[in-house]
Amino acid sequence: MLERTLYIDRVGAFALDRLSCLRNEYANNACTLCQDACAHEAFVFKQGKLRLSPLCTQCGACMGACPTKALSLYGHSLQKALDFVKKEDAPLFACKGEMPCLGALSVDEWCAILLEGKNVTCHLLECATCEHNRGSAVEQRIRVRIDEANDFVGKLHKRERISFASQKPKESTRRAFFERFIAPSKFVPSVPEAPRFELKKVLKTTLSAxxxxxxxxxxxxxxxxxxxxxxxxxxxxxxxxxxxxxxxxxxxxxxxxxxxxxxxxxxxxxxxxxxxxxxxxxxxxxxxxxxxxxxxHDLQVCLTCKCAFSYKGGEKVCERCASFEKEHAQMFVLASQSH
Missing domain, CATH: 3.30.70.20 (Alpha-Beta Plaits)
Incomplete structure (x- = not known):
């Protein structure tokens, strides 16, 4: 676990697990989802590796975009959101109280929340003045994800929906998220959960055929x-x-x-x-x-190199050997034939 901390970038309560980041582990990958979602250019490349810079504001708006859950925010988890829905009669999600920016939730996580069997309301009325919502990009992503979640749950013949608040809710007595959850000086984010784990778990109890x-x-x-x-x-x-x-x-x-x-x-x-x-x-x-x-694959043994290969018909010679013989045909001409 100590070794893992060497590959975790932290700014306060927010962390990037570089071992789980596709952009860092696979040279052919060009994922920029977290960068695209960040209004503060907090994700930078150093020596070809994605790193988290001190410009990070810990808003969490980028988290819902990461396919490998390499981004985490201390004090926030999908399980906490699910527990909140279970205990509330009329769950209201807002980027205050116990929630960070609602951009922290992905489509499949909104689906899992909705499949708890309750209608949910989201408060996005303060997005217009939010510093993280430049050009309304964050709000638009949240709305698109929620619309897709509603569509998906509808396909399951469920009536529950996520709606958007038309007026500001009463002030909460709870303190803001970052006042409630101050990250300790030493903590190691847990290994990211398999993507869509909660959604698949609830679908197993929902689907009968x-x-x-x-x-x-x-x-x-x-x-x-x-x-x-x-x-x-x-x-x-x-x-x-x-x-x-x-x-x-x-x-x-x-x-x-x-x-x-x-x-x-x-x-x-x-x-x-x-x-x-x-x-x-x-x-x-x-x-x-x-x-x-x-x-x-129909595996056959190549007559030339004696290695197994995927046979597609014709002579039983693998593609590598066939290409080599074709490219270097002159090498196989007898000396007597060259005159």
Missing amino acids: SLRVEPFSFLHTKEIAQNCDNCKECVQFCPSQALSYNHDQTELLFQMGKCIGCGICEDICKKEAITSVKKEVDLIDFAYDRAIVLMH
Whole structure:
């Protein structure tokens, strides 16, 4: 745990876990979601690595955008938000009291909150004068996420909705979030929870049968073309283990419930064989991390190098050997034939 602290950037109560950051761990990744969400340019690159600068205001507006939950705020968690909904008759979310900026919540987290079975109200009336909401960018992201959460829960035939307050609520007697939760001088943020864990957990108790829905921003699906050569790089570099092989490595498997849509598998595929697609999905597959077969490989032994390869028909020679023979054909011409 002590070693982990070496890779955590902190400004007060806010922390960036660099070990969980896609931009730091994968050279081919170009994620800028936290930077795009920050109005204060608190995320900077140093020697090619994303770091947190002292400009951070600890507002938490960027947290809901991070696909790996590498960003955390001391005193805030989805579980606390869920507990708040459970104990309140008419839950009201605002960036005061026990909540940071509502931009800290992602679409799937709003879905999990709504599936607690209560209508929720969000107070965004102070966004207009908020220093973190430049150009109304933060407020717009919050509204888009909430609208998507409402749409998703509606597809489950649930009537609960998140609405927006039309007037300012009565002043809360609770002190502001950052007065209630002052981060201790020494603390280590917990290892980030698997993305969408709470949503999948509640779906397991909600769904009684298969339910197919249209694509949502947190549901990702993949397809693989026949030119896949079974190089295995997409599996090796998948940060969430959404891609894997069966026991004899003849089938490439995909688990939608684990995919975070980072696109690393697509960027690293030299054949450009794997792609993201938008299509209806079964929420049972999502909730239970069910695996589907993306590609079945017919493994054969190459007659030249004697290594196993994905056979596509014709002569049983792997692509590498066939390319080498073609490129260096002159090397295989007998000396007597060259005259």
